[in-house]
Amino acid sequence: MSHTAVRTRQDPDRTAARTHAVRTAWVRRRDRRGFVFVAPFIAAFVLFILVPLGYAIYSSFYTTRIIGGTVFAGADNYRQVLGSGQFWSGVVRVVVFGAIQITIMLVIAFFFATIFDLGLVKFGRTFRTIYFIPFAVPIVVAALMWGFLLQPRFGPFTRLAEVAGFPGTNFLSDKLMLPSIILIVIWEWTGYNMIILYTALKSVPRDLVEAAILDGARVWKIIFRIKLPLVRPAIVMLIFLNSIGASQLFVEPLILNNYQNGVITNYWTPTYFIYNTAVAGSQYNLAAAMAVILGLVVVFISVAALIVRRRKGELT
């Protein structure tokens, strides 16, 4: 990932330090003191991430019976989840959602980041500030607002669709729910992604672009042959983090469910299914197994992507 690149580029002093400083016991003791800085964070990390995660894995191998209490169940919960068509339909929905949403969002974000970076727009600063506003809107509030806007009977968008010649459009119907959520998530996150890409583009050395211009390169060539390859680490990181976000799609369906009955099933996304299994169904052990499998799916996809990139020689 990008931090390795950053480190080798920006931190050459470490190798130098290694060669010229003899590693005495004094040095090692001093370095051990570095742990003091890290310790509070690690303690909180262990307590509030590793311990609960371990507990989730542990409890996923147990089951609670009405008679007999909690008993070891082996892989029963996993068998049940893996064989559940509902669970996998949620996984598939989230993968489709992520593939479409992340692609559209990154294309838009890269487009605007590029034209801001090249200075091809007037009032660029103002636009960047405006685009960033949705990041300040909690997802719950964003979903509530869009729920109103897209509401089947009174929503202004529904009325606009009517005027535009699509009477009876229901943005929250079975067919249009996923596209509507894609729209909402794009609204929420495009500006944020744009700012990150803009920053990365800004760090491309100026002389590279100047040299290309002197060679007579067209603007397209500058964008796709010079800028894009140099910001690839940032794009890869964005894909990774956005995918993790997409795999946990939860709040939007939960809130939109209050605007339209019967479209969001209780297994609509994996996280929503886990929530319903644990809260409404009180089947914590089964929910734990689902959460573990969801995590493994994310790890699997990430590792697979990493291997593919390594094969293609993009990583060393």
Added chain:
Amino acid sequence: MTAVDLSEGHRESRRERRRRERQQEQFDAIPIKLYGLRRGTVTGLTLLCGLFAVFTLIPVVWIVINATKTQANLFQTFGFWFARPFAFFSNFGRLFQDIGGNGTYIRWFGNTALYALLGGGGATALCTMAGYGFARYRFRGSQALFYIVMAALMVPITAITFPLFLVYTKVHLINSIWGMILPSLVSPVGMYLMRTYVQLSVPRELIDAARLDGAGEVRIFFRIALPLMVPGVMTVLLISVVAVWNNYFLPLIIFSKNDLFPLTVGMGVWSYAARATSGTDVLYPMIVIGGLVTIVPLIALFLLLQRYWRGGLLLGSIAN
């Protein structure tokens, strides 16, 4: 940028800084004539930007306009224009009342502010120290620890929250504000960001020089490293505060008393109740004005701190 600010030896006013930044930007930019574009390209692209700005602002404009409406007008009048009667103040006043026994908005607002302040502030402190520790010390297992923390990004929040809930029932942290604040202290993304920032802005030579002068490690951190890390710290603070402000899942699970809810959970309860009672409780205008009051402080915070997120430190901070 910061290094320059410090060496200049005087604090420049906001206007001076803005002017300098704008000049710098103009100086850095390659004159667009050189790209050999067709005439009208800039106008066309600016219009396109305007279109996307309209898309971005639609919900914001909508919520401002509709915060002034009664429940009947909310549904019966055109969403993008005002209607009589002007109900903004009566809507606003009801934020201070308990509506339908679901809880008081103003109370939730206070809770959110408290959680965001303590959780976000604490997370920033831990991230700052840990980022510095990981960036500037090699101790046994430091690499491994760092990668374990990064790998934890892939763990679904649900896999952590429900077990946390079960543990909480045993240690009496259900319906306790600490149950909300303590987990908010862990921000792997903030730590990663801080580590990157230290690598870029706190030179190793400076630390070594201070050591030769006999300064202790703690003193070096507070006196030398921390001042250089301020922009990074502000960014992490911004991100952590927003993360807690927006957190929905954890408080949803661990709080059952509505006077402990943060805004997000309270608004979710309203939206559920509004549907369940089919609008007889006049909750819809409350949801709208509540949403508006929820986002105003954050947008204000953003505009105040925008030079930090503009400064490009957000790189690597997208997961919340």
